[in-house]
Amino acid sequence: MNDFIRQLAEITGPGFVSGEPEERYLYSMDQGTMPPVSPDAVVMPGSTEEVQQIMRLANKHKVPVVPMGGGLVLSGLTRALHGGIILDMKRMNRILKVNPKSRYAVIEGGASEGMLQAYLKKHHPELKHSMPDAPPIATLAGNICIHGSGHLSVLGGFHSDMLTGMEVVLPTGEIVKSGSCSVSTDWFARAPLPDLSGLFLGWSGTTGVVTKLGIRLFPSYAHNDMLIFVCEDADLMPDVISRLTGVQVAEDMTPWMTPKPEWARGFLHINISYGAHSKKELTFKRNLLQASVKKYSDQKIAGFLPMPPPQKSRFLKIPSSDLVTFADLRKGGGFEYVGAIMAIEHFAEAYRAGLNIARTYNVSYSMGARIIGAGHAMMFFYAYAFNRADPEDIKRAQHALEATNTAALEIGGIPWKSELPAQKQIIDKMDPGTFNLMNKIRSVLDPNHIMNPGNWEK
Amino acid sequence: MWLLRAWLDGKITLSQRFAEIMFSCTACGNCTEHCPFPGFKNLLLEAFTSGRESFLDDGLVPAGVRDYLTRMQLHGNPYGLPGKKRADWAAGTDIAPFTDQEYLFYAGDEGSYDNRGQEIARSASRLLAKAGISFGILTGGENSDGNDVRASGETALFEDLAKKNTDLFNNKNVKKIITLSPHSFNSFKKDYPKLGGNYQVFHYTQILAFNMGKLKFRENPEPVLATYHDPCYLGRHNLDYYSPRMMLSAVPGIKIAEMDRNKKNALCCGGGGGNLFTNVLSSGYESPARSRAREAKATGAKIIAVSCPLCAIMLEDAVKTEGLAGDLRVMEISEIINDRIM
Numbered sequence: 098m099n100d101f102i103r104q105l106a107e108i109t110g111p112g113f114v115s116g117e118p119e120e121r122y123l124y125s126m127d128q129g130t131m132p133p134v135s136p137d138a139v140v141m142p143g144s145t146e147e148v149q150q151i152m153r154l155a156n157k158h159k160v161p162v163v164p165m166g167g168g169l170v171l172s173g174l175t176r177a178l179h180g181g182i183i184l185d186m187k188r189m190n191r192i193l194k195v196n197p198k199s200r201y202a203v204i205e206g207g208a209s210e211g212m213l214q215a216y217l218k219k220h221h222p223e224l225k226h227s228m229p230d231a232p233p234i235a236t237l238a239g240n241i242c243i244h245g246s247g248h249l250s251v252l253g254g255f256h257s258d259m260l261t262g263m264e265v266v267l268p269t270g271e272i273v274k275s276g277s278c279s280v281s282t283d284w285f286a287r288a289p290l291p292d293l294s295g296l297f298l299g300w301s302g303t304t305g306v307v308t309k310l311g312i313r314l315f316p317s318y319a320h321n322d323m324l325i326f327v328c329e330d331a332d333l334m335p336d337v338i339s340r341l342t343g344v345q346v347a348e349d350m351t352p353w354m355t356p357k358p359e360w361a362r363g364f365l366h367i368n369i370s371y372g373a374h375s376k377k378e379l380t381f382k383r384n385l386l387q388a389s390v391k392k393y394s395d396q397k398i399a400g401f402l403p404m405p406p407p408q409k410s411r412f413l414k415i416p417s418s419d420l421v422t423f424a425d426l427r428k429g430g431g432f433e434y435v436g437a438i439m440a441i442e443h444f445a446e447a448y449r450a451g452l453n454i455a456r457t458y459n460v461s462y463s464m465g466a467r468i469i470g471a472g473h474a475m476m477f478f479y480a481y482a483f484n485r486a487d488p489e490d491i492k493r494a495q496h497a498l499e500a501t502n503t504a505a506l507e508i509g510g511i512p513w514k515s516e517l518p519a520q521k522q523i524i525d526k527m528d529p530g531t532f533n534l535m536n537k538i539r540s541v542l543d544p545n546h547i548m549n550p551g552n553w554e555k
Numbered sequence: 556m557w558l559l560r561a562w563l564d565g566k567i568t569l570s571q572r573f574a575e576i577m578f579s580c581t582a583c584g585n586c587t588e589h590c591p592f593p594g595f596k597n598l599l600l601e602a603f604t605s606g607r608e609s610f611l612d613d614g615l616v617p618a619g620v621r622d623y624l625t626r627m628q629l630h631g632n633p634y635g636l637p638g639k640k641r642a643d644w645a646a647g648t649d650i651a652p653f654t655d656q657e658y659l660f661y662a663g664d665e666g667s668y669d670n671r672g673q674e675i676a677r678s679a680s681r682l683l684a685k686a687g688i689s690f691g692i693l694t695g696g697e698n699s700d701g702n703d704v705r706a707s708g709e710t711a712l713f714e715d716l717a718k719k720n721t722d723l724f725n726n727k728n729v730k731k732i733i734t735l736s737p738h739s740f741n742s743f744k745k746d747y748p749k750l751g752g753n754y755q756v757f758h759y760t761q762i763l764a765f766n767m768g769k770l771k772f773r774e775n776p777e778p779v780l781a782t783y784h785d786p787c788y789l790g791r792h793n794l795d796y797y798s799p800r801m802m803l804s805a806v807p808g809i810k811i812a813e814m815d816r817n818k819k820n821a822l823c824c825g826g827g828g829g830n831l832f833t834n835v836l837s838s839g840y841e842s843p844a845r846s847r848a849r850e851a852k853a854t855g856a857k858i859i860a861v862s863c864p865l866c867a868i869m870l871e872d873a874v875k876t877e878g879l880a881g882d883l884r885v886m887e888i889s890e891i892i893n894d895r896i897m
Contacts, residue, residue: 117572118568118572122557123558486560
C-alpha cells in the first residue's frame with residue numbers, strides 16, 4: 098500500500114494523499130450508526146484527469162475506491178468496506194457555468210450546495226436551485242446521486258429529476274458523458290438520448306465517479322411565504338396532500354410530526370412554501386392553497402395555523418436548521434434517519450409504524466416527509482438522535498432503524514440511501530430480474546469490482 | 556473534534572501527524588461561528604487549546620512550534636531578539652516614552668521587531684498623533700502579549716508573560732491601552748483581567764474611527780477601489796467589523812469592494828495561533844493567505860486594506876507568491892490615510 102500511496106501522490110501531489118492513522122480514522126465513518134471501517138488511504142483529486150489517473154491505477158492494482166462528497170449521507174455509504182481508498186471530491190468544487198435563460202448550472206463533482214446557493218445569490222439573484230436540508234457542505238453530486246430531495250421538490254421532483262447531464266469517470270478510467278452535453282456544448286437536458294445517467298443514480302458509488310454535472314435552476318421569487326396546515330387525523334393526510342399539491346403552486350411541502358415542543362405533540366403539520374413575483378400573485382397562490390382544503394377547514398377538523406411573520410421567517414430559512422437542533426437532542430453528536438420513498442396514500446400507516454417503533458425502542462424521534470412532485474411520492478423520514486459516546490444509545494437507535502426499514506418495506510416503501518442491512522432487505526424483496534441486470538451492468542462497468550464493493554450485494 | 560474524541564476514547568494515539576493537525580489550527584474562530592450547536596460551539600476553541608496542551612505535556616509538538624515557544628520563553632518575543640530592542644521601531648519619531656499620557660501604545664511583537672510590522676507601527680502612531688491622541692510607549696521591559704502562546708496551549712508560559720506585562724503596566728500606572736495588533740487587543744481585553752491586568756483596551760482603529768474628522772485630507776485624490784480583510788481577533792473574536800470600515804469610508808477617493816467572505820465569514824490569513832512563526836500550515840496554492848489574495852483580486856480592488864500586522868505580513872507574501880504584486884497592494888489602513896492627508 099505504501100507504494101500505491103506514493104503513486105497516488107505522484108498524481109495529486111503529496112499534500113492531497115494520506116495513509117496516516119488520523120485521516121484513516123476521520124474517513125472511517127459518518128455521523129450515523131454504521132460501525133467505522135478504515136480505508137487504507139484518502140486521496141483528494143483536483144481535476145477530472147487526476148480522477149482518471151487514480152481510477153486507472155486503482156483498477157490496475159484492483160484497489161477498492163469509494164467516491165465521497167460531503168460525507169454526510171449518515172448511512173455509512175462512504176465507508177471503505179473492503180479497504181482501499183476514499184476518493185474525496187471536495188477539491189473539485191468549481192461552478193463552471195450558469196445559463197440564466199435555459200436555467201441550468203454546470204458544476205464540478207465536489208461543489209457544495211452552499212457554494213451554488215451563494216454563487217447564485219451573488220451573480221444570478223433571479224435564480225435558485227433546490228437546496229436539501231443537509232448542512233450546506235453537502236455536495237450537489239452526492240445528493241443528486243442518492244436521489245435526494247429539497248426545497249423545490251414539489252415543483253421539480255427528486256434532485257435526480259433535476260439533473261441535466263453528467264461527466265463520469267468509469268472504474269476502468271474512461272471518461273463518459275450523459276445527456277445533451279454528450280452531443281452539444283449545452284447541458285440543457287437528458288432527453289432525447291438513451292438516458293445513461295441512470296447508470297450512476299442510486300448506485301451508491303458502485304458504478305463510477307461523477308466529475309461534472311448539470312442541474313436545473315428555478316426562478317427565485319421576490320416575495321416568499323409559507324402556510325402551516327394542521328390536522329389530528331393521520332388518515333386525512335393523503336387527501337390533504339393531494340389537494341394541496343393539486344393546485345400546483347407550492348414549491349415545497351413538508352409534513353412533520355414531533356413530540357417536542359409540547360404544543361406540537363399529537364398534531365400533524367404540513368409546511369407549505371410558495372413564492373411569487375408580486376404580492377398580488379402571492380395572495381392569489383395563497384387563496385388557491387387555502388381553497389384546496391376548504392372542505393376540512395369548513396368542517397373545523399383541520400385548518401391553517403395563524404403565523405406571525407417572525408415565526409414564518411424561521412420556517413422560510415433554507416436550509417432549515419430544525420433538523421440540526423433535533424440532531425443534538427441527545428447530545429454526543431449522533432443522528433440518523435430512515436427516509437423511505439413511498440406513495441402518499443401510505444402516510445397514516447407510516448406514521449403509526451413510527452410511533453410504535455419509538456415507543457418500543459425508547460428513542461427520541463422526529464417524523465416527517467417531503468412531498469415529491471404533485472403528490473407523486475414522498476420521502477417519509479423517521480429521525481433518531483443518539484449519543485455517540487453511549488454504546489447502548491447507539492444500539493437502541495440501530496435497532497429502531499432496522500425495525501423502521503422493515504416497516505417501510507412492509508408498507509410498500511423503499512428505504513432511501515439505505516445503509517448496508519437495508520440494502521440487503523431491499524435486494525431480498527427486489528424482483529430477481531432487476532437484481533440480475535444490476536449485477537450484469539456492474540460487471541461490465543467495473544470488471545475488477547473495485548467501486549465501493551460491499552454495497553448492493555447479497 | 557472527532558480526533559480529540561478518538562484520542563480520549565483510546566482509539567488513536569498522540570502522534571506527529573496528529574500534532575501537525577492540532578497545531579495547524581489558527582484559532583480563527585470560524586468553526587465557532589458556523590457550528591450549529593449552541594453551547595457546544597463556544598467550547599470548541601477551548602477544546603482545541605486543551606488538546607494542544609496535552610501534546611505539549613507529552614513533548615510531541617512540531618519543531619516549528621517548539622522553537623517558537625522556546626524563543627518566547629527565553630526572550631519574551633517570537634523573534635528571539637533582545638527585549639531592549641523592543642522600542643527600536645520608534646527611533647527617529649517624536650513618540651514620547653509613556654509617563655502620564657492618556658494611553659499606552661503597545662506595538663506588539665510584529666510592530667516591534669518585524670520590518671513590515673515596524674512600518675505599520677510608525678504609520679499608525681503617526682496617525683494617532685495627527686488626530687491629537689495623547690499616548691506614549693514603553694521603552695523596554697515589556698513582553699509579548701502572549702495571545703498566541705495561550706492559543707497554542709502553553710498556559711503556564713502565557714501566564715508568565717502576562718504577569719510580567721501586568722506588573723510593568725501596573726507599575727507605570729497604565730489605565731488605557733491602544734494596541735496595534737488585534738491579537739494583543741484580544742489578550743489584554745479578555746485574558747489579562749483574570750490575571751490582575753485591568754485596563755481599558757482599544758484597537759487603534761477603534762480610536763481613530765471616531766477621530767477621522769480631525770484629519771485634513773488632500774483635495775481631488777485619485778479614486779481607488781480597496782477591499783478590507785477582517786482580522787480574526789478584531790472581527791470574529793471581538794465582533795468589531797465596523798471601526799476599520801468607518802475609517803476607510805471616511806477617506807476621500809477610497810471605495811470599498813467587499814470580498815465574498817467578509818465580516819463573520821472572513822477567511823483567516825493563516826497567521827494566527829503562532830502559525831506566522833511556526834509554519835505548520837502549508838504555504839501552497841490552497842493555503843489561506845493565497846486563497847485570500849485570489850479572493851481579493853476577484854473583487855477588482857487595487858488595495859487589500861488590513862488592520863493587523865500579522866495579516867499584512869501573511870497577505871503580502873501571498874500576493875507576491877500569487878504573482879499579483881503588480882496589481883494588488885497590501886496596505887494597512889493608517890498607511891492608506893497617511894498617503895492622503897495633508
